[in-house]
Amino acid sequence: MEEAAIAETEKRLYERRKFLADKCAKEGLDRPGNDSLHRPNAWEFLVNREYHLIWCNVFKAASTSWMYNFNLLAGYSPQFLKASKAVPVSLARQKYPRYTADELNKFLNDSISFLIVRHPFERLLSAYRDKLEHSLPHTFHSNLGAHIVWNYRSRDPKTNGRHGPRYPLFEEFVQWLLCQWKAGNELDMHWTPVVIFCTPCQVRFDVIAKFETLHEDQDYLIKQAHVGHIIKPEWKNPTRGVQTKDVIKNYFAQLSKSQIKDLYEMFRYDFVLFGYSPDEYIALGRDENTVLICKN
Numbered sequence: 001m002e003e004a005a006i007a008e009t010e011k012r013l014y015e016r017r018k019f020l021a022d023k024c025a026k027e028g029l030d031r032p033g034n035d036s037l038h039r040p041n042a043w044e045f046l047v048n049r050e051y052h053l054i055w056c057n058v059f060k061a062a063s064t065s066w067m068y069n070f071n072l073l074a075g076y077s078p079q080f081l082k083a084s085k086a087v088p089v090s091l092a093r094q095k096y097p098r099y100t101a102d103e104l105n106k107f108l109n110d111s112i113s114f115l116i117v118r119h120p121f122e123r124l125l126s127a128y129r130d131k132l133e134h135s136l137p138h139t140f141h142s143n144l145g146a147h148i149v150w151n152y153r154s155r156d157p158k159t160n161g162r163h164g165p166r167y168p169l170f171e172e173f174v175q176w177l178l179c180q181w182k183a184g185n186e187l188d189m190h191w192t193p194v195v196i197f198c199t200p201c202q203v204r205f206d207v208i209a210k211f212e213t214l215h216e217d218q219d220y221l222i223k224q225a226h227v228g229h230i231i232k233p234e235w236k237n238p239t240r241g242v243q244t245k246d247v248i249k250n251y252f253a254q255l256s257k258s259q260i261k262d263l264y265e266m267f268r269y270d271f272v273l274f275g276y277s278p279d280e281y282i283a284l285g286r287d288e289n290t291v292l293i294c295k296n
Helices: 003-027 063-073 078-083 088-095 101-108 120-133 140-152 170-182 211-224 245-252 257-266 268-274
Strands: 045-048 053-056 112-117 207-210
Touching: 003 207, 003 211, 003 268, 045 063, 045 101, 053 063, 053 101, 063 078, 063 088, 112 211, 120 140, 120 170, 120 245, 120 257, 140 170, 170 257, 207 211, 257 268
Parallel strands: 053 112, 112 207
Antiparallel strands: 045 053
């Protein structure tokens, strides 16, 4: 990176840290407590002691690329990772134990800590498309999809059957998800809010990378951590990660404005802490109020 680019990136990252700290304080999320928002969730962090790098893995936010990177840093060869049938996160956990909050805090003193965030609704749509719309048969998520279809798809009054694709439509998924959230049920890691998953108001992050500036942020991080001889600032699954405005419109036009506003409430802290707005998405919704009817 050129010196000017480094200076620009450092300024941007400083502003993000300050913005996050200000919002955490304003929302009262920086105070210690006993609930999931007010205590560090060390469980989800990967701590590389050799290279002094700490990552909170936000699923559906360049997680495929960085799980691969952390497996390289753990000593797996590219050839092994390419040939392995094992789930990458399982390989990683063989090398990266889960630490307590106290241990994590100690390691933060001599490490660079980072997370990657993206627009909460982009992340949610990416998770839906990957895990439900394109789910493989006989997997956890295909079974979950069948459960959602059974409970949230309207029956044909003539045949008493359910027409449509085998996977839940986006609106059906959103109905189910809002019911799960309002019931206080534990959420799948792919659509758990970042504020719960990574507790960014309780853990210090040196680098808050964003999808919008991912290339520059990754390049800077790799140079600062001195790991460029092992990993490159690549982005695996880039076409699956990026969603055009037309794609977003096709899905969010299925929802009512009231449903999108409910989703905003579910992810409100992620919007507030990282400086995103739901307005563009709310504008795509239908002008009607949807009554949320939850099923078992």
